Structure formats: C-alpha cells, structure tokens
Amino acid sequence: MEITPALLWLLAVALVLGGLAGAVLPALPGVPLVFGGLWLAAWIDDYAKVSVFTLVVVGVLGALAFATDFAATALGAKRVGASGKAIAGAALGTFFGMFLGLPGLILGPFVGAVIGEVMALGSLEQAMRVGVATWLGLLFGTLAKLAISLTMVGVFVAAYFIP
Numbered sequence: 001m002e003i004t005p006a007l008l009w010l011l012a013v014a015l016v017l018g019g020l021a022g023a024v025l026p027a028l029p030g031v032p033l034v035f036g037g038l039w040l041a042a043w044i045d046d047y048a049k050v051s052v053f054t055l056v057v058v059g060v061l062g063a064l065a066f067a068t069d070f071a072a073t074a075l076g077a078k079r080v081g082a083s084g085k086a087i088a089g090a091a092l093g094t095f096f097g098m099f100l101g102l103p104g105l106i107l108g109p110f111v112g113a114v115i116g117e118v119m120a121l122g123s124l125e126q127a128m129r130v131g132v133a134t135w136l137g138l139l140f141g142t143l144a145k146l147a148i149s150l151t152m153v154g155v156f157v158a159a160y161f162i163p
Helices: 005-022 030-044 052-079 084-121 124-161
Strands: none
Touching (some): 030 052, 030 124, 052 084
C-alpha cells in the first residue's frame, strides 16, 4: 500500500493538532509533535515551499518553548524560596494529577508543592505561598509554551503561503 500525499498531510495536521493539545496537557510531548508535523508537511513538498532554514527557525522556537516552560515554573517557586522538596512535589503532583483529568492537572502541582514544602519546613503558611507561586509559574509556563507553539505554526504557515 502506497502512502499518498493526502494521507501524509492528514498525519502532519494530526501531529500539529496533537502537539498543540500537548502544549497544555503534560501527558503529550507537545512541542516535539508540533515540530514533527511541521517537518513532515515541509518534507511532503520536498521543501519547495518551506525551506530548511524555516524549519531551523521553527526548531529554535521549539527549544525556546521548552526552556520557557521549565524556567517559568522554577522561577515561580524560587521567587518565594521554595525548597527542593516543594519543587519535586510539584513535579510529582503534575504527573499524578494528569490521571485525574482537568481538576488533577490544576490542583496536582499546587498540592504536591504544598506537601513537599511542609515536609521540608513544616510551615503551612510558607507551604501555601510556595504552592501558589509554583502553580502560577506552571500556568504561565504552559501559556508561554502554547503561545510559542502557535508561533511555530504561524511561521510555518507564513513560509508556506507567502512566496
């Protein structure tokens, strides 16, 4: 069975859409899926409409999305003096929260950071501040990752349709 260009385009679009969902949902590798879909779309046309240079720009944006996501979460926690246990708790809360749907994704990092900070310092007041700051960092990191992922798509679309 030969894979037609139409099937390849469907796969490329599915990868990009899955990647955009993954920019928000931690269970999916969002940025790599977006990049993979865009690379596939460029490859389908043998890089005639989208150059390798454009794909490098899109790849650099993808790397920036990763860095921004991690930095925002860490800076949110660090700003209020979070302990290493709070940061680890936020990561674990994010992981386990994804199995509980949207409420788990929203509350998991907060609860994990609070538990980690209470274990480290025993202060519930400080733990609550750390939990909120960590959650806000995670939220802003996710929003930045989504915005950069959409920018990746925008750069690709502009290169594809503007000669």
